[in-house]
Amino acid sequence: MIDLIFKWQTLIGAVLGGMFALATALVVALTMRRREEVASGMVVVSDLTAVRIASEALNSLAEKENIGKKEFPLWFSDKLVSSHPKLSALFEASVARLMPVDVYLAAHLSLFQRIYSQIEIMLNKLSRDYSHFHEHGESLRPKEHMLADYRLITRHFSMVVEHSKCAEDIITKIILSNFSTWHRVRRIFFCMSQNEKKCKDILRKGSS
Structure with missing residues (x-):
């Protein structure tokens, strides 16, 4: 009887020890994943903010200089050829880490990358045009x-x-906030904010 109890205690101890080790490994993995998401989120937001601020600054400058609607595309593009935000070397890898986090985020980042790449191609062509004209x-x-x-x-x-x-x-x-878990749950099971609905409509229009 004593031997049987001892064997069961040993077995239970081994099972509990294994469960504790598994739980610890899961916590460590989740913590590391969270840190990677935060680091990637900071890189991506920094580049996205630079692009947005550049646009806002140029639009504000256009208003001050009274640039007309007809002249604006030439003026705006000319300014971008001279100086436009360059995405960091870590941007693409950081975006790849964030893609699985949220389907809407993945869509916005994918479209941002694709369209911005097209813009840079056109800006490079214009830069060559300007250089050729000057020479x-x-x-x-x-x-x-x-x-x-x-x-x-x-x-x-x-x-x-x-x-x-x-x-x-x-x-x-959903990544940088202290209440990221709540925002993820809210977006899936509860209602979206007005801004989130607007962004969803932007994706719908873009795919139509």
Whole structure:
């Protein structure tokens, strides 16, 4: 009888010890994952904020200089060619870590990356156009092509700013906030805020 009790005590102790070790491993894994999400969130928000602030600054400057609606695409694109926010080297990897966190966040970040990449391609083309004109005194491409790029850059930049604002809001709430768990549960099981609904509509319009 004593041997049986001893064996059961040993077995129970081993089971409890294994469960405790598993729980500890899970806590450590969750803590590490949380730290990685926070670090990635800070990198991404920093770059998104830089893009948004650049847009706000240029729009404010355009108002002060009384830039007309017709002249704005050329003026705006010209300013961006001279100086536009460069995404950090860690941006892409940080975005990849945040993608599984929230489906709406993943959509906004994916669209931001795609559209901003297109903007940078067009800005690089315009930069080459300007360099060629300064060196040779003639345009590298037809004027119509450059005007089309001006309009696309202006339109696309307003789109990346929209996705930037939405992504910033989500990251701030479900990753960087002290109440991140509550915000994740609220977004899934309860109601979204007006701003979150607006961002959802932006995604719906973008996919239509």
